[in-house]
Amino acid sequence: MIEARGLSKRYGDVVAVDDVSFSIGNGEVVGFLGPNGAGKTTTMPMLAGFLPPSDGTAELAGHDIFDAALEARRAVGYLPEALPLYPEMTVDAYLRYVARIKDVPRGTRSEAVARAAERCGLNRVRRRVIGTLSKGFRQRVGLAQAIVHDPAVLILDEPTVGLDPLQIREIRGLIAELAAPEQGDVQHAVVLSTHILAEVEAICRRVILIHEGRKVVDAPIEDLTAGGQTLDEVFARETTRDTTVEGAA
DSSP: OEEEEEEEEEETTEEEEEEEEEEEOTTOEEEEEOOTTSSHHHHHHHHHTSSOOSEEEEEETTEETTTTHHHHHHTEEEEOSSOOOOTTSBHHHHHHHHHHHTTOOHHHHHHHHHHHHHHTTOGGGTTSBGGGSOHHHHHHHHHHHHHTTOOSEEEEESTTTTOOHHHHHHHHHHHHHHHSOSTTSOOOEEEEEOSOHHHHHHHOSEEEEEETTEEEEEEEHHHHTTTSOOHHHHHHHHHSSOHHHHHHO
């Protein structure tokens, strides 16, 4: 479902992402980790087709982000760190607007909006203006816009930020359901970026960790913790290494 090949991003002499490659299959929920400044927030919009890489490419559901850019964007649902919301619109009007620009057919648009709102716990605020909602509800609206067109690929940057413990549990359950839905529903590949390692352990089976723009770990969580280490210890070990020195050695 997701195939990243040699993704790199440079800003002048600064290399933000350096030759990152990985694959994520249908039904996988993968934790995409790294410290602040590691390159996560640069890699995710490149995957989603919103930021052009300096080198490399990616495929989403078989569509190259360069050669089939429109098809690739239709195949992805993206929840960025900065929520793409219009505070003056109602929740319902906004989700209808997103459904329209995501090419959800007119005949199924109302059903798609209703389903996304229900799955994200928005039914009682659908007629509310987004700007009047709490941070937690705005986060839910952001997640609803990512899934309203039922995309094959979901790229979620901090999806539970600002939510209370009950809401976090509900969103974790939704993400797990998206990867392994009931029979007949679309199965998704999910990339989840978060600083909450307990969240990764709760809903992900695999971790991709980048440090200083480079991929340093790509392994199942059970393999990383098989020797008795915690995910926190693995994260600390891998992100305190000087990869520049190691690469030059």
